[in-house]
Amino acid sequence: MDDRTDFHAVNGPQGCGSVALVGAGPGDPELLTIRALERIRAAQAIVHDALIPAGIRALFPPGCALYDVGKRKNNDRSSDQGAIHTLLIRLARRGLRVVRLKGGDPFVFGRGGEEAAALQAQGIPHEVVPAVTAFLGA
Secondary structure (H helix, E strand, O other): OOOOOOOOOOOOOOOOOEEEEEEOEOOOHHHOOHHHHHHHHHOOEEEEOOOOOHHHHOOOOOOOEEEEOOOOOOOOOOOOHHHHHHHHHHHHHOOOEEEEEEOEOOOOOOOHHHHHHHHHHOOOOEEEEOOOOHHHHO
């Protein structure tokens, strides 16, 4: 596979995995980009937000470690953004192929820029897989 389809081809420091910041688009599995689907299928860990519907979660590979870090209004289970950064870095440093799956596009209301900056600061190989935002998809 070339690096257009194998996000493990981007290697960082010895033993370091990689992170793909993937947009799930408006939520219909048929509207995922081909690259988004490839990254999901190759993932060893998926860190997803609360906006990912069951149809897309059904595409997660068996045995993949799943981390629900969705923000929930007035709910103690909501994840702090700093904790999400730490989780992504920790998983990548374990050598895993990580997908950070976000509803819509990672950079439109998604804090993908902050996550990319945190990964960059730690030398973690990463890529962005954009998507159509839910607003534009409607």
